[in-house]
Amino acid sequence: xDIYWIWLSLIRYVGPILQKRLLLEFETPEKIYFxxxxxxxxTPHLNKRAIHSVINSRDLSRAREIxxxxxxxxxxxxxxxxxxxxxxxxxxQESPILLYYKGQLLKINDSIGVVGSRRCTAYGRKAAENxxxxxxxxxxxxxxxxxxxxDSYAQASCIKQGGYTxxxxxxxxxxxxxxxxxxxxHKTLEKGGAFLSQYPPGTNPSPKQFLQRNALIxxxxxxxxxxxxxxxxxxxxxxxxxxxxxxxxxxxxHSIYLNEGKGSNLLLARGAIPYLGIESLRSIHSTKSSPLxxxxxxxxxxxxxLSESPLTxxxxxxxxxxxDEQLLDKLVTLELEGKIIIRGEMVSIR
Amino acid sequence: xASTTKSFTLSGIEGHVVDVETDVLSGLPxxxxxxxxxxxxxxxxxxxxxxxxxxxxIFPQQKIVxxxxxxxxxxxxxxxxxxxxxxxxxRTDQINTPCITDTGFIGxxxxxxxxxxVSGILPMVIKAKESNKKKIIIAKENVDEAKIVKGxxxxxxxxxxxxxxxxxxxxxxxxxxxxxxxxxxKEPSYxxxxxxxxxxxxxxxxxxxxxxxxxxxxxxxxxxxxxxxAKRIPTILPKMTEEEALEVMRIYSVANLLKSPGQLITExxxxxxxxxxxxxxxxxxxxxxxxxxxxxxxxxxxxxxEIAEFTKKSLDSMRQPLEDGSVTISRVWGTxxxxxxxxxxxxMNPCPxxxxxxxxxxxTDYEIVSYRKKISGPILDRMDIQKYVGVVDFFNKQQHGKxxxxxxxxxxxxRFIQINRYKDLPGITSNSQLPASLxxxxxPLDGESQKLLLKAAEHFEYSGRTIHKYIKIARTIADLExxxxxxxxxxxxxxxSRDLEKDTFAFQNRG
Numbered sequence: 001x002d003i004y005w006i007w008l009s010l011i012r013y014v015g016p017i018l019q020k021r022l023l024l025e026f027e028t029p030e031k032i033y034f035x036x037x038x039x040x041x042x043t044p045h046l047n048k049r050a051i052h053s054v055i056n057s058r059d060l061s062r063a064r065e066i067x068x069x070x071x072x073x074x075x076x077x078x079x080x081x082x083x084x085x086x087x088x089x090x091x092x093q094e095s096p097i098l099l100y101y102k103g104q105l106l107k108i109n110d111s112i113g114v115v116g117s118r119r120c121t122a123y124g125r126k127a128a129e130n131x132x133x134x135x136x137x138x139x140x141x142x143x144x145x146x147x148x149x150x151d152s153y154a155q156a157s158c159i160k161q162g163g164y165t166x167x168x169x170x171x172x173x174x175x176x177x178x179x180x181x182x183x184x185x186h187k188t189l190e191k192g193g194a195f196l197s198q199y200p201p202g203t204n205p206s207p208k209q210f211l212q213r214n215a216l217i218x219x220x221x222x223x224x225x226x227x228x229x230x231x232x233x234x235x236x237x238x239x240x241x242x243x244x245x246x247x248x249x250x251x252x253x254h255s256i257y258l259n260e261g262k263g264s265n266l267l268l269a270r271g272a273i274p275y276l277g278i279e280s281l282r283s284i285h286s287t288k289s290s291p292l293x294x295x296x297x298x299x300x301x302x303x304x305x306l307s308e309s310p311l312t313x314x315x316x317x318x319x320x321x322x323x324d325e326q327l328l329d330k331l332v333t334l335e336l337e338g339k340i341i342i343r344g345e346m347v348s349i350r
Numbered sequence: 351x352a353s354t355t356k357s358f359t360l361s362g363i364e365g366h367v368v369d370v371e372t373d374v375l376s377g378l379p380x381x382x383x384x385x386x387x388x389x390x391x392x393x394x395x396x397x398x399x400x401x402x403x404x405x406x407x408i409f410p411q412q413k414i415v416x417x418x419x420x421x422x423x424x425x426x427x428x429x430x431x432x433x434x435x436x437x438x439x440x441r442t443d444q445i446n447t448p449c450i451t452d453t454g455f456i457g458x459x460x461x462x463x464x465x466x467x468v469s470g471i472l473p474m475v476i477k478a479k480e481s482n483k484k485k486i487i488i489a490k491e492n493v494d495e496a497k498i499v500k501g502x503x504x505x506x507x508x509x510x511x512x513x514x515x516x517x518x519x520x521x522x523x524x525x526x527x528x529x530x531x532x533x534x535x536k537e538p539s540y541x542x543x544x545x546x547x548x549x550x551x552x553x554x555x556x557x558x559x560x561x562x563x564x565x566x567x568x569x570x571x572x573x574x575x576x577x578x579x580a581k582r583i584p585t586i587l588p589k590m591t592e593e594e595a596l597e598v599m600r601i602y603s604v605a606n607l608l609k610s611p612g613q614l615i616t617e618x619x620x621x622x623x624x625x626x627x628x629x630x631x632x633x634x635x636x637x638x639x640x641x642x643x644x645x646x647x648x649x650x651x652x653x654x655x656e657i658a659e660f661t662k663k664s665l666d667s668m669r670q671p672l673e674d675g676s677v678t679i680s681r682v683w684g685t686x687x688x689x690x691x692x693x694x695x696x697x698m699n700p701c702p703x704x705x706x707x708x709x710x711x712x713x714t715d716y717e718i719v720s721y722r723k724k725i726s727g728p729i730l731d732r733m734d735i736q737k738y739v740g741v742v743d744f745f746n747k748q749q750h751g752k753x754x755x756x757x758x759x760x761x762x763x764x765r766f767i768q769i770n771r772y773k774d775l776p777g778i779t780s781n782s783q784l785p786a787s788l789x790x791x792x793x794p795l796d797g798e799s800q801k802l803l804l805k806a807a808e809h810f811e812y813s814g815r816t817i818h819k820y821i822k823i824a825r826t827i828a829d830l831e832x833x834x835x836x837x838x839x840x841x842x843x844x845x846x847s848r849d850l851e852k853d854t855f856a857f858q859n860r861g
Contacts, residue, residue: 118714119712119713119714120712120714121709121712122709122711148714148715148716149714178716180715180716180719260712310707312740313551325839328842328843328846329842332802332842332845332846335852336802336805336806336809336845337809338809341852341853341856342846342849342852343707343738343849343852343853344551344552344569344570344737344738344739344740344849345551345552345738345740346707346738346740348707350856
């Protein structure tokens with residue numbers, strides 16, 4: 001019964017660890033609900049305060065409300081016993097016994113978490129986007145946190161390439177935070193991705209919840225890539241959880257003079273595996289390589305040139321040895337096809 | 351019977367005839383001025399008394415009433431003094447003049463009976479001519495400005511006595527061709543577009559903007575040359591037609607900003623504003639609803655540097671004038687409509703740090719979007735051309751800028767084509783002023799460019815107005831090349847003219 005799952009997840013002083021301990025003892029939340037005090041006292045390592053809390057909160061009204069809300073908003077429940085709850089995610093002690101999700105949840109076997117700072121460099125952005133695309137091409141689900149910057153770049157490029165993403169939110173699964181990314185939120189749902197959260201629908205995000213969200217990202221990923229992190233970035237917390245959960249952590253090497261990269265360099269110093277390209281990831285090796293592994297090779301020389309770095313029109317002209325007229329002609333056509341973007345003199349890939 | 355003299359009042363830049371009626375009634379000595387005059391008009395009584403006494407006339411110790419008709423129209427200013435003084439002298443039979451109805455009086459009196467210059471002479475004299483006045487008597491200092499209007503006699507008098515002599519047709523030694531500001535040469539400009547290097551492609555769009563009167567927004571990092579380019583725009587502005595010049599002079603006359611009143615302004619105005627300018631400074635206002643910068647930039651250029659730093663309210667107040675080419679301001683002392691058909695040139699940074707697209711930039715997409723939102727959509731939509739200004743490769747020796755002279759030649763030619771094309775349409779002298787209804791007639795597209803435009807419109811989800819802008823810009827590009835018809839190549843160039851909009855589109859459609 002879903003309602004008992006919700007009830008169990010709401011009890012004060014009973015966190016993920018105690019919840020799981022109770023489940024182990026009683027098998028179903030329903031049984032916990034109807035358990036007597038002596039039964040509860042028999043549970044090993046269950047403190048008095050928790051027992052008290054379980055007994056005193058046998059009220060289903062809040063749970064009923066949440067359940068109703070879930071139905072209204074099309075939010076589904078993912079209890080601990082569900083097959084879709086990956087076993088590796090269950091292993092983490094921070095994993096809650098119940099998750100709420102919106103969208104389509106698939107069975108996740110391999111998964112890569114991609115996290116990074118919100119305020120990122122162009123280098124970080126490029127890397128995040130490349131990882132997102134590569135994961136999509138390798139059919140490896142992307143786990144991320146929907147933050148601005150790295151998280152969203154990786155997510156956007158992944159769904160653009162048709163990949164699967166499972167995104168963890170710091171608020172309820174129906175609360176699009178940051179609100180500026182609502183188009184990405186809806187697009188992800190449209191493309192079959194999922195937004196998960198341990199918080200009931202309608203919950204607003206708060207700093208503490210983001211920390212727990214980070215733990216979940218780590219729990220659900222088999223490997224974690226920290227693309228870019230400054231010294232006190234939230235991404236480092238995620239890495240911290242991964243370390244505790246014993247998962248491989250990859251970090252992108254950065255310039256030692258850049259503040260934005262200090263955190264990821266620090267991770268490298270502490271033993272993280274340097275991320276040198278998608279081949280670095282272990283999950284990638286386990287997947288069978290398919291002919292679609294590399295993105296469609298661009299035949300157009302302009303796109304080829306630009307994919308390395310943005311160029312000015314005169315430089316393009318010099319490189320391609322073409323006349324002004326011809327080049328502009330081609331550029332306008334390419335822009336209308338949505339492949340490039342021209343900003344004054346500067347031409348870059350979309 | 352009351353005597354009537356003619357003077358003028360202003361509503362916006364339009365003059366109106368005012369009948370100054372003077373009567374002397376029996377009663378306790380007093381002076382009253384009726385006809386909705388403001389404080390300045392009412393204070394005339396003291397000046398009048400002193401001036402008349404000092405001119406050796408008799409100021410009647412009776413009840414004197416002045417009526418400024420039409421009495422429902424609010425009046426302001428000190429220029430009725432002369433008409434009132436003359437009216438009083440006629441009423442009290444101290445001067446004898448055969449015909450006074452075809453003479454207009456504009457001038458302020460000093461206590462010593464000298465006539466002082468006033469502002470707004472030009473529109474008033476234009477009105478005098480329109481209402482078939484034969485003579486105008488004004489202060490000597492105002493003669494130069496009034497002389498721009500041909501077809502009526504203009505007399506400059508320095509004292510009330512001179513004016514009386516003139517009315518009584520007594521000869522007196524004064525010269526009509528008096529001038530304070532004769533042969534004042536234009537200050538030579540040290541700015542030239544040849545100093546702008548490495549921005550050839552951008553200059554092309556500047557040329558297009560100036561040639562067609564299109565608004566342009568320059569976006570670029572600090573120090574890339576946005577302001578440098580904008581400051582040189584006056585050097586390539588085309589000459590004004592006489593009609594345009596007269597309209598500009600009327601505005602400047604009302605605002606009392608004519609620098610050399612004797613000469614027809616030939617240079618288009620270029621107004622540059624700091625971003626803490628108030629809405630009233632921009633649009634016009636104050637107690638007397640005086641013209642603001644947008645009207646002072648009429649037929650010229652209004653340059654707003656750091657346009658994103660202007661308050662949203664001031665910027666948005668330009669929405670309607672940008673569309674209508676005129677602005678109506680209502681204040682206590684009247685509701686005035688001023689023309690405001692100007693080319694808006696704006697300059698701004700692309701993001702909060704200013705270095706968008708360069709390696710130092712750490713601005714998030716949303717910071718960039720919110721920074722750009724400081725310029726509201728409707729204003730951005732009205733910026734016909736939005737171009738990024740790149741950083742110049744300073745040491746590239748091959749790059750030579752085109753000189754202002756060359757650019758101006760091209761622009762004059764393109765303007766000439768436009769003026770000829772629109773000669774039957776009143777008020778339209780450039781492509782940017784073309785209303786949507788006439789686009790099909792004057793800017794027909796061939797199949798190829800139509801297809802291209804359609805494709806772009808579908809891809810970027812352009813609004814109807816934006817599509818019209820592209821067509822108009824393509825028209826200007828064709829005019830610059832001297833082509834009678836818009837070709838595909840013109841349309842292509844035109845489609846590259848709105849960089850900022852593409853960015854916004856890219857941000858919104860990410861993911």
